[in-house]
Amino acid sequence: xxxxxxxxxxxxxxxxxxxxxxxxxxxxxxxxxxxxxxxxxxxxxxxxxxxxxxxxxxxxxxxxxxxxxxxxxxxxxxxxxxxxxxxxxxxxxxxxxxxxxxxxxxxxxxxxxxxx
Numbered sequence: 684x685x686x687x688x689x690x691x692x693x694x695x696x697x698x699x700x701x702x703x704x705x706x707x708x709x710x711x712x713x714x715x716x717x718x719x720x721x722x723x724x725x726x727x728x729x730x731x732x733x734x735x736x737x738x739x740x741x742x743x744x745x746x747x748x749x750x751x752x753x754x755x756x757x758x759x760x761x762x763x764x765x766x767x768x769x770x771x772x773x774x775x776x777x778x779x780x781x782x783x784x785x786x787x788x789x790x791x792x793x794x795x796x797x798x799x
Contacts, residue, residue: 686723687719687723687735688723688726689719689722689723689726689733689734689735690719690734690735691734698734698736698750699734699735699736699737699750700736700737701735701736701737701738704738705738705739706737706738706739706740707738707739707740707745707772708740708771708772708773709773709774709775710770710771710772710773710774710775710776710778710794711740711745711767711770711772711775712775713775714745714763714766714767714770714775715738715745715747715763717763718747718759718760718763719735721759722735722749722756722759722760725753725755725756725759729753731751731753732750732751733749733750733751733752733756734749734750734751735747735748735749736748736749736750740772740788742787743768743772743780743781743787743788743789744764744765744767744768744780744789745763745764745766745767746764747760747763747764767789768780768789769789770789771789771790771791771794772788772789772790773790773791773794774791774793774794776791776793776794777791778790778791778794781795783795783798
């Protein structure tokens, strides 16, 4: 995460929760890095003070929170959050949203079988 100036982990947990890292499975990490590359490029171009405040799974999908944004930033985040519903959170293969005993999670068939 040191590659990105838009990520500044706050150990006092006042400005963001990035000290916890990405609060999701490793299968989404390539998706997150791709999004961060695009967000970093926007920040480098526009200098709006963009910071990532949290990256996590919620209701089976990726959630990315920021301190500021523009329509371009919100649209990009929405696009990648939607993509996460088709990628296994655990391994990164194609997946789908399932209800696992009341817990929504996006998994491929193999990871779903391992969880059962």
